[in-house]
């Protein structure tokens with residue numbers, strides 16, 4: 351039997367054990383860029399199962415992103431927009447404006463990032479979070495957050511407790527790294543180079559058909 355699998359891509363991380371399964375080059379790039387000093391900053395997925403978070407900052411990072419769908423050799427991911435020179439914009443792919451808010455995931459005991467669309471109104475995450483952020487002692491509140499199947503977000507207060515020392519340390523370490531510029535919240539959305547983006551099937555096909563400026 352010939353081996354039809356794609357060759358695996360070696361990552362630059364020496365600690366990484368050699369993976370036998372194939373991974374996308376784009377995924378590898380995303381991993382090395384979001385991980386700083388071994389700490390991978392993750393998006394917290396809000397779905398129909400309840401998550402429990404605490405809020406410790408109201409500082410958000412704005413970011414424009416495109417969703418690049420899965421193709422035969424690509425797993426599908428968000429990608430930061432390149433603004434005026436963005437190939438995804440030139441190809442006519444829709445763009446979404448987000449703000450990124452670091453929060454404490456109380457289930458896993460680590461800082462993660464909420465990706466919030468800039469839509470306002472009842473049930474919209476931005477609006478519902480604003481009410482919690484305005485409360486005093488918000489960092490002691492455990493907030494239950496859940497999203498219905500029709501994308502209505504519900505935030506409720508569950509309890510009020512001091513952070514245990516390990517969680518307080520996690521917040522402090524995160525804040526320090528951001529202040530020193532060694533951890534960038536924005537990088538939780540992968541940033542691909544223009545050269546990489548133009549190779550994505552959905553973009554490449556459209557760029558062949560658009561009028562050159």
Ligand SMILES: [Zn+2]
Nearest residue numbers: 431432436439
């Ligand atoms: Zn763009």
